[in-house]
Amino acid sequence: MTELILVRHGQANSHATDEAEYDRLSHLGVQQAEWLGAHLAQTNPHFDHVITGTLNRQIGTARAMGYQIAEQDPRLDELSYFALARAIEAQHGIPAPSDATEFARYLPQVIEHWARGDLADVPETFEHFTMRITGLLDEICQRNGRILIVTSGGVIGTVMRQALGLDIPGMAKVMLQVMNSSLHRLEHVHDMLMVGTFNATPHLDAPDRAHARTFI
Template sequence: MGILYLVRHGQASLGAADYDQLSPVGERQCQALGAYWRSRGLRFDAVLSGGLRRHVQSLAGIAAGLSQPDLPAVQLRPGLNEYDSEALIRSVYSGDLARPVDAESARQHFRLLRAGLRAWMAGQSQPQGMASYAEFSAGVAAALAHVREQCEGHVLLVSSGGPISTAIGQLLQASSEAVIDLNLRIRNSAVTEFSFNPKRHAMLTFNVLPHLNSPDQAGMVTSA
């Protein structure tokens, strides 16, 4: 039996012109996670990642904190890439979009994102430039199958809230609404653990931040 550690990327740049870039806080979150694992003697036997910039940067931060000399080469899997939030919102809303730079505009952003996710997952919309949700889900399932069939020991997987919540939904046979709720609750650099064997995965933990649990790290807990 092995353990799969699914990590959501560190804090990116919500509200900036380019979201796909870790913030300084996001870099520190990922380095802290790697250092936490190093302090507990954890070593990885395989590493999988999405190919987005925030995934690659998060993995670099984790690796820097982990300091594992023989860390395996990263297996990039497109099926672990996130959906396009703006395309989802545009599929259900044609008005002006304010950048989510304050509390009210962030609430509006996530209300519209939830509506876009509902329509996409139900097959009621086709956001521009995106695959169907069935294809997106199949990419996640293929990554999980690869872990079951090709990996053993401790496996690190770095991705985003969409693929991770979809993976959980597949394990638990959860409703679309439940998967959306999971998606929007996964925190930056949070860890979800699955046990696995060649036949199946099982969930052990969800959305934990053991590397950010001291009082002086309270300001490093983020969700967007």
């Protein structure tokens, strides 16, 4: 059996206007990761393998958690949100949101246009994004043991889509709910991915850490 523990990176630079600016942890993001690492150290700290994407915020999260990274795989990198946002505004007149309520309506529109192939000149197609993630999952599930994967919300949403058979709107809703530094546990048994835990944040559940429960 293979047990997968997926972690979304800690809070990144939420004031960024492009991919490069976004790809660094905020001070709170580092703290979130440290708290998560301390929680795992007190419960079940052992992993047979630790994998991250190649993004700074993913690598920084794993290190702040206290883990040595065995492998960095670009297939765990996030979708290019800012490029998709520019494309949907230029090609369909849908501007970027100005607050959280607008974002909750906006992201599903972006994903649906992207999935339909309605966005031109973007870094990768939706099909390529999906296939690189599911291809890596297939490889990882051939390994035995407990594996920590530090990645991003869009990747986690895609994994949940595969495991639960979600449609595109359902996947977009899942992506909206994935909190920074959240835990997601899946098991590969009987040739199937089974979801055991989604979006857990036990390291942030204390009342004095309520401010640290972030999505962006």
